[in-house]
Amino acid sequence: MKLAFRFLRPFFVIFFCFNLVGCVSVPSGFLKPPEGYLEKRQLQTRQYETANEEQIVMAVAGVLQDLGFNLDNSETRLGLVSASKKADAKSKGQITGAVILDVLAAFGGSYSNSTAQCDKSQVVRASVIVKPALEGRKMVVRVTFQRIVWNMSNQISRVETINEPLMYQKFFDSLSKAIFLEAQQV
Amino acid sequence: MRNCSFLVFLLFISIVLSGCATPASSVLTAESSQVRLRSIQTRAFDTADKKKMLQNVISTMQDLDFVIDKADFTLGSVTGSKFLGYEVVTMSVTVRPRGEKQLLVRANAQYGIKSVEDPATYQDFFVALEKAIFLTAQQVD
Numbered sequence: 001m002k003l004a005f006r007f008l009r010p011f012f013v014i015f016f017c018f019n020l021v022g023c024v025s026v027p028s029g030f031l032k033p034p035e036g037y038l039e040k041r042q043l044q045t046r047q048y049e050t051a052n053e054e055q056i057v058m059a060v061a062g063v064l065q066d067l068g069f070n071l072d073n074s075e076t077r078l079g080l081v082s083a084s085k086k087a088d089a090k091s092k093g094q095i096t097g098a099v100i101l102d103v104l105a106a107f108g109g110s111y112s113n114s115t116a117q118c119d120k121s122q123v124v125r126a127s128v129i130v131k132p133a134l135e136g137r138k139m140v141v142r143v144t145f146q147r148i149v150w151n152m153s154n155q156i157s158r159v160e161t162i163n164e165p166l167m168y169q170k171f172f173d174s175l176s177k178a179i180f181l182e183a184q185q186v
Numbered sequence: 187m188r189n190c191s192f193l194v195f196l197l198f199i200s201i202v203l204s205g206c207a208t209p210a211s212s213v214l215t216a217e218s219s220q221v222r223l224r225s226i227q228t229r230a231f232d233t234a235d236k237k238k239m240l241q242n243v244i245s246t247m248q249d250l251d252f253v254i255d256k257a258d259f260t261l262g263s264v265t266g267s268k269f270l271g272y273e274v275v276t277m278s279v280t281v282r283p284r285g286e287k288q289l290l291v292r293a294n295a296q297y298g299i300k301s302v303e304d305p306a307t308y309q310d311f312f313v314a315l316e317k318a319i320f321l322t323a324q325q326v327d
Contacts, residue, residue: 026297026300026302026307027270027297028306028307029306029307029310030250030268030270030275030297030307031250031277031295031307031308031310031314032250032310032314033249033250033314034250034251037249037250040249041248041249044248072255073255073256073257075256075257075258075259077237077259078237078240078241078244078257078259080244080254082253082254082255082256125253126253127248127253127254127266129241129244129248129254131245142245142248144248144251144252144253144254145253146253146268146269159269159272159274160269161251161253161268161269
């Protein structure tokens with residue numbers, strides 16, 4: 001009998017581990033400004049020389065449409081526009097690598113399905129705030145992007161805030177253009 | 187042999203109990219008391235400028251990596267979400283007048299499927315908000 005218990009003991013340990021893994025505690029400090037938030041703010045913000053808030057909000061909505069976003073929500077009295085866009089997330093490099101790995105595994109006589117872990121699609125969400133600058137007749141525009149990436153087996157593989165300067169650069173370039181175009185009534 | 191039957195019993199019980207569904211009403215219960223929750227989630231500010239306060243709430247949330255999902259000026263609410271590893275943190279902040287000269291700001295956050303009820307976490311948010319609006323957040327009784 002003792003032998004049977006000894007035999008079962010490791011299973012018990014594993015069972016308890018699994019039970020405990022299910023408990024997730026809420027971390028603390030996630031509402032503290034992260035390091036380097038001032039630089040990030042700078043990256044996400046541009047000022048425009050106008051006092052016309054409505055004009056800028058309309059230009060923002062126009063730009064989001066130019067970039068293929070769907071407008072989800074807005075509150076013009078606060079200068080808020082939020083939008084999202086579904087996009088392809090397939091990367092040729094990643095897929096090629098995964099296929100090679102799978103084929104190698106097959107040759108080695110084992111099973112691998114790395115292809116299923118490859119990125120397939122993504123939803124990019126943007127929210128834009130337009131508000132008057134502290135001094136002068138200026139408007140401050142701030143945009144933040146985040147994205148959710150799904151893999152080939154339709155599981156969420158990544159969620160993240162987008163911090164690539166290029167993305168923000170592109171948005172503001174388009175916005176400057178749109179403000180100019182709208183001023184010219186195009 | 188007794189040991190073995192005990193094991194079988196345990197297994198049986200765990201299978202039976204796993205069939206138990208959570209009653210819907212448990213969604214409405216909070217871990218802390220209603221009064222305590224209000225006091226850790228709420229601060230008063232000496233300003234009556236609702237628009238400016240809401241815009242500062244939004245920019246503070248953006249500093250904290252939130253993307254703003256919704257806002258409503260009349261209701262004075264802002265909702266945003268941020269990603270922390272694989273979990274989503276959602277936060278709603280409401281701003282409403284308190285008397286003629288003050289605004290009450292209340293924040294409540296959820297981490298995944300858990301309500302955040304830790305006072306220090308909310309304190310961090312209000313400290314960040316204070317810096318943004320250059321006003322002191324006052325504890326409300």
